[in-house]
Amino acid sequence: MIATTFDALLRRDLDFQLYAMQGLGELVSRERYAEHDVETFASIIDTAYDVAGERFAPIAAELDAFEPTLRDGVVQTLPALAGALDAFVEAGFMAVGFDAKHGGMQLPHLMTVATQLIFSAANGPAAGYPFLTQGAANLLAVFASPEQQKTWLEPMIEGRYFGTMALTEPQAGSSLAEVATLAVPHADGTYRLTGNKMWISGSEHELSENIINLVLARLPGAPAGVKGISLFIVPKFALDPSGEATIRNDVTVVGLNHKLGQRGISNCALSLGDRGACIGYLVGQEHAGMRQMFHMMNEARIGIGAWATCTAYAAYRYALAYAKTRPQGRRTGAKDPTALPVPIVEHADVRRMLLAQKAIVEGGLAIVTYCARLVDDEHSHPDPAEREAAHRLLEVLTPIAKTWPSEHGCEANSLAIQVLGGYGYSPEYPVERLFRDQRLNPIHEGTTGIQGLDLLGRKVTLGGGIGFTLLLARMREEIARARADATLIKEADALAASVDRAEAVTAILVGAQRELGAERALANATIYLDALGTIVIAWMWLAQARVANERAANATDDAFYAGKRTTCRYFFRYELPKAAPMFDLLASLDDTTTALAIAEL
Amino acid sequence: MKILVTVKLVPDTTADKRIDPATKQLVRSGVETVLNPFDEYAIEAGLQLKEKIGGDTTVTIVTMAPESGKEIVRKALAMGADDAIMISDPKAEGSDVWGTAYALAQAIKKNGFDLVLCGTQSTDSITGELPGALAEFLGVPGITHARKLEVEGTTVRAERETDNGYAKVTADLPLLVSVTKSMNTPRYPALKGIMGAKKKTIAIASLADSGVDKPVGHEGARTELIDLVSPPTRGKGEVFQAADAVAGATKIIEFLRERKLV
Ligand SMILES: Cc1cc2nc3c(=O)[nH]c(=O)nc-3n(C[C@H](O)[C@H](O)[C@H](O)COP(=O)(O)OP(=O)(O)OC[C@H]3O[C@@H](n4cnc5c(N)ncnc54)[C@H](O)[C@@H]3O)c2cc1C
Ligand SMILES: Cc1cc2nc3c(=O)[nH]c(=O)nc-3n(C[C@H](O)[C@H](O)[C@H](O)COP(=O)(O)OP(=O)(O)OC[C@H]3O[C@@H](n4cnc5c(N)ncnc54)[C@H](O)[C@@H]3O)c2cc1C
Numbered sequence: 001m002i003a004t005t006f007d008a009l010l011r012r013d014l015d016f017q018l019y020a021m022q023g024l025g026e027l028v029s030r031e032r033y034a035e036h037d038v039e040t041f042a043s044i045i046d047t048a049y050d051v052a053g054e055r056f057a058p059i060a061a062e063l064d065a066f067e068p069t070l071r072d073g074v075v076q077t078l079p080a081l082a083g084a085l086d087a088f089v090e091a092g093f094m095a096v097g098f099d100a101k102h103g104g105m106q107l108p109h110l111m112t113v114a115t116q117l118i119f120s121a122a123n124g125p126a127a128g129y130p131f132l133t134q135g136a137a138n139l140l141a142v143f144a145s146p147e148q149q150k151t152w153l154e155p156m157i158e159g160r161y162f163g164t165m166a167l168t169e170p171q172a173g174s175s176l177a178e179v180a181t182l183a184v185p186h187a188d189g190t191y192r193l194t195g196n197k198m199w200i201s202g203s204e205h206e207l208s209e210n211i212i213n214l215v216l217a218r219l220p221g222a223p224a225g226v227k228g229i230s231l232f233i234v235p236k237f238a239l240d241p242s243g244e245a246t247i248r249n250d251v252t253v254v255g256l257n258h259k260l261g262q263r264g265i266s267n268c269a270l271s272l273g274d275r276g277a278c279i280g281y282l283v284g285q286e287h288a289g290m291r292q293m294f295h296m297m298n299e300a301r302i303g304i305g306a307w308a309t310c311t312a313y314a315a316y317r318y319a320l321a322y323a324k325t326r327p328q329g330r331r332t333g334a335k336d337p338t339a340l341p342v343p344i345v346e347h348a349d350v351r352r353m354l355l356a357q358k359a360i361v362e363g364g365l366a367i368v369t370y371c372a373r374l375v376d377d378e379h380s381h382p383d384p385a386e387r388e389a390a391h392r393l394l395e396v397l398t399p400i401a402k403t404w405p406s407e408h409g410c411e412a413n414s415l416a417i418q419v420l421g422g423y424g425y426s427p428e429y430p431v432e433r434l435f436r437d438q439r440l441n442p443i444h445e446g447t448t449g450i451q452g453l454d455l456l457g458r459k460v461t462l463g464g465g466i467g468f469t470l471l472l473a474r475m476r477e478e479i480a481r482a483r484a485d486a487t488l489i490k491e492a493d494a495l496a497a498s499v500d501r502a503e504a505v506t507a508i509l510v511g512a513q514r515e516l517g518a519e520r521a522l523a524n525a526t527i528y529l530d531a532l533g534t535i536v537i538a539w540m541w542l543a544q545a546r547v548a549n550e551r552a553a554n555a556t557d558d559a560f561y562a563g564k565r566t567t568c569r570y571f572f573r574y575e576l577p578k579a580a581p582m583f584d585l586l587a588s589l590d591d592t593t594t595a596l597a598i599a600e601l
Numbered sequence: 602m603k604i605l606v607t608v609k610l611v612p613d614t615t616a617d618k619r620i621d622p623a624t625k626q627l628v629r630s631g632v633e634t635v636l637n638p639f640d641e642y643a644i645e646a647g648l649q650l651k652e653k654i655g656g657d658t659t660v661t662i663v664t665m666a667p668e669s670g671k672e673i674v675r676k677a678l679a680m681g682a683d684d685a686i687m688i689s690d691p692k693a694e695g696s697d698v699w700g701t702a703y704a705l706a707q708a709i710k711k712n713g714f715d716l717v718l719c720g721t722q723s724t725d726s727i728t729g730e731l732p733g734a735l736a737e738f739l740g741v742p743g744i745t746h747a748r749k750l751e752v753e754g755t756t757v758r759a760e761r762e763t764d765n766g767y768a769k770v771t772a773d774l775p776l777l778v779s780v781t782k783s784m785n786t787p788r789y790p791a792l793k794g795i796m797g798a799k800k801k802t803i804a805i806a807s808l809a810d811s812g813v814d815k816p817v818g819h820e821g822a823r824t825e826l827i828d829l830v831s832p833p834t835r836g837k838g839e840v841f842q843a844a845d846a847v848a849g850a851t852k853i854i855e856f857l858r859e860r861k862l863v
Contacts, residue, residue, distance in 0.1 A: 035796065037799070039799070040795055040796060040799065043675070043676065043679060043795045043798075044795055046676075047789050047790050047791075047792070047795065050789055087789060090789070091789045091790070092791045092792035092793055093792065095792065096792065105792050105793070105796070107792075
């Protein structure tokens with residue numbers, strides 16, 4: 001192994017989030033994690049950095065340049081990708097969070113997310129294959145029968161089989177109610193599927209022994225809408241009569257989709273059942289497909305937030321290193337034309353761009369790790385009331401944890417290019433690729449528009465608004481803690497006012513749903529998502545600054561902690577104020593978009 | 602078969618290093634400690650032999666290092682080694698090649714061995730002398746710089762890297778072999794291995810426990826550091842200006858020809 005200086009995701013920051021902010025260390029006292037200790041966590045993260053730094057990061061540019069190709073139904077990927085994924089699998093990273101009874105390592109979800117973060121920062125598209133597999137395996141771990149788990153889940157956890165999520169169809173994207181793939185019961189208890197799936201990531205390649213597609217489809221005569229959708233295992237190789245996965249299933253790659261970014265991960269248009277022989281195995285109950293999908297949605301969406309965070313994080317780290325070494329221009333106001341140029345990091349505007357990125361990526365990291373800890377609490381907190389609270393909080397926070405890092409990640413990635421100037425616009429430097437990669441994140445796993453509707457139209461009022469009320473309470477608890485720190489009183493006050501405003505405007509919008517109808521009240525749901533998201537990230541920054549101050553008590557000259565304080569200040573001065581006009585617009589129930597005639601566009 | 606792998610703990614290879622002008626020695630504290638990267642190839646070689654030979658073959662890690670390095674030794678166990686012996690003794694501090702080799706030899710003899718595997722060099726002192734000295738103290742043949750290694754019964758066949766090729770050598774166990782980077786690709790410690798390593802034994806022994814009956818450390822050092830000088834700073838490079846790539850290449854070729862480098 002060669003020593004690497006892989007720091008696309010700063011280890012110190014990751015450790016800060018995991019231990020100081022989210023208390024990873026205390027989870028070992030839970031029965032579920034009794035086998036583990038903090039040294040084990042550290043060794044696993046060490047290995048993740050080694051594998052990511054040595055096997056994933058070095059091939060990122062090449063993987064982007066070498067898009068998968070389709071020949072005679074076979075999808076070829078960059079040869080070095082197989083080596084990287086083998087190293088990932090051999091080290092056991094696929095198994096991180098799964099139950100020991102299925103061959104998993106039964107580590108906290110925070111550790112699953114930590115490893116996902118490290119690999120995503122090194123090479124997002126390469127990391128996509130195992131993360132899709134983990135997502136699909138998660139579903140099978142909860143809903144598949146014990147035999148199905150033996151046959152399909154365990155080889156996935158071993159990393160021999162990879163998985164996909166095959167939801168989308170050409171006519172059914174945001175609205176999965178339109179799913180039309182048909183699944184007809186067969187005499188032997190299996191099903192025969194026919195239909196078309198679109199945009200399915202990782203659904204064909206030669207990287208694993210088998211590919212387990214989790215497919216949404218309808219039974220004949222199923223109820224219309226989402227209540228008539230069922231979930232099927234549709235493997236690339238289905239079971240022969242002796243129970244071995246040897247039958248090449250009737251799943252045809254009609255074409256590979258070429259993409260702006262994320263080029264290393266194959267993405268296919270699939271045709272199911274061209275020969276009438278596409279074998280599927282029902283997971284759980286008939287018509288329960290969407291409910292099952294939703295069960296795993298929180299974790300999958302937090303995963304996208306993590307992916308987005310790292311795509312921006314890696315670009316920020318690159319831009320920072322570049323800014324320290326690129327000499328250009330002289331200090332503003334300097335008169336001597338013969339003086340040597342200064343590194344661009346000396347210029348206030350470049351610092352502003354770097355701070356803006358740091359605020360987004362470290363704020364994103366804070367919210368995704370906060371949510372990961374909630375997933376742990378939801379699953380393993382000894383107190384049932386805390387488990388319930390974690391679940392409720394996750395319901396409201398998930399659309400934010402998915403969307404805020406995705407949307408603002410695009411902004412951060414754009415700023416990284418700006419820091420490099422013309423060089424940033426060229427494929428010679430990684431910031432261009434990362435910018436393209438990032439653009440996917442506001443689209444898949446529910447577009448930003450859909451997330452906004454989900455938050456304001458559903459999550460905020462779900463269960464009588466319990467989750468939202470809990471969120472307000474959590475933010476106010478942090479405000480109270482921060483007020484005890486004399487250096488943070490201004491920020492604590494600003495956040496308190498914003499939280500009050502969010503509460504009041506939310507009440508207006510919820511009322512308007514009843515009085516003016518959903519269409520008008522939800523017209524600006526995306527803006528609501530952004531405004532509330534900005535407040536949530538401000539909350540994360542206040543907490544980071546407070547914890548940094550506590551930790552820095554004996555190390556006042558520590559630039560890492562000082563950086564947390566400064567970035568908190570930046571966020572409160574430059575970013576949080578943007579929420580107020582958004583709330584003003586929302587409170588006015590503006591009807592510009594609903595009232596306009598299409599011809600006016 | 603008992604395979605022992607010697608492993609040095611060294612300051613992080615990427616960290617800036619400092620020499621204490623008073624003691625003329627490398628400052629080893631305050632810098633993160635890691636497994637000597639060259640030793641990972643020796644560990645891998647040991648693990649592959651164990652997997653091939655099977656039976657009751659064991660791989661034991663041996664190191665002379667302060668006890669604070671225990672968690673780093675665990676990484677070698679996480680890769681798959683069975684157990685470890687650490688000679689940890691304040692009196693070992695300041696050991697030169699002679700002292701280190703002697704102490705390791707005594708501990709290894711005490712434990713018993715069929716095959717001792719070493720890295721070719723450390724990344725801090727980089728003498729590359731330890732394997733030879735250790736073989737001498739153990740009284741066994743030493744095959745240094747091996748790039749290939751096969752064991753059949755008690756016969757060992759190896760390829761030794763030399764300046765202009767390689768030599769095929771055969772020897773009988775017991776034996777010492779130092780392993781180069783071209784022999785293998787060290788595995789990453791797997792998550793299961795990391796978990797399993799917690800339960801493996803790291804036996805910590807003093808010099809006396811290890812059967813070291815002569816002074817080592819500062820007291821026993823037979824090497825005296827007389828002076829330390831920085832390498833001369835390199836002269837400024839020559840910069841060629843050329844109109845295009847062809848002209849530039851021509852100039853470079855001329856330059857190399859003048860120096861008879863091509
Ligand atoms: C690279 C890539 C990888 C993907 N991987 C997978 C995968 O592995 N598995 C899978 O199943 N799918 C995958 N998808 C599909 C992805 O989830 C969909 O593209 C996404 O859900 C949007 O669907 P659509 O493309 O049909 O867009 P549409 O649904 O047509 O949306 C177009 C626009 O209309 C807006 N819109 C739609 N409906 C509404 C509404 N009711 N109210 C307000 N606005 C609305 C959307 O927000 C969006 O801006 C992938 C897509 C891409 C590009
Ligand atoms: C006066 C003096 C004092 C010194 N004091 C110290 C000191 O306090 N601490 C210190 O670390 N060095 C000290 N050194 C350096 C010392 O010579 C070397 O550490 C030691 O002899 C090993 O040599 P090397 O590092 O060049 O190993 P090399 O010969 O380059 O290494 C070859 C292989 O030997 C094995 N090996 C080397 N060292 C060890 C070890 N300690 N345990 C197990 N296997 C090993 C490894 O497999 C390694 O790959 C001192 C040197 C002098 C001259």
